[in-house]
Amino acid sequence: MVNHPPYSLVLTYTEDPQQLIMQAVDSARLAPLVGGIMEVPFFLDGDEFKFDDELARQLGVAVLNVIAAGRPGIKQCLALTQHPIDRSSDE
Known part of the structure; x- marks a missing residue:
């Protein structure tokens, strides 16, 4: 490593x-370079959060939304679920 x-x-x-x-x-x-520039906080749930698939999905959605905010033409390309996706009881 x-x-x-x-x-x-x-x-x-x-x-x-x-x-x-x-x-x-x-x-x-x-x-x-980034001092004083717009920050978009991404909060992690509690002290025992895990970097799992849903967190990665939500982070990806947030990142793409920020990019689209500065490039309005991209909004038409976004086909994203904006809210957390419910997990089935089988997981």
């Missing part, structure tokens, strides 16, 4: 070609 400093993830949507680009950036280097 590679030892690296804590990093943040920058996600960018490009139109030509249409793609999402992820960049891992050293958090300390990024901090001065």
Whole structure:
């Protein structure tokens, strides 16, 4: 396993070609650039949260909604369930 400093993830949507680009950036280097910029908190439930499929889904929905807020043309492409999806009693 590679030892690296804590990093943040920058996600960018490009139109030509249409793609999402992820960049891992050293958090300390990024901090001065993001000071005072819009923050979108994503709260984790309680002290014993788990990074599970539903949390990943909700995070993905939140990220795509933020991207669409800055690029209104993307809203027509979103076919997302905005609320948590109920789990069946079999799980």
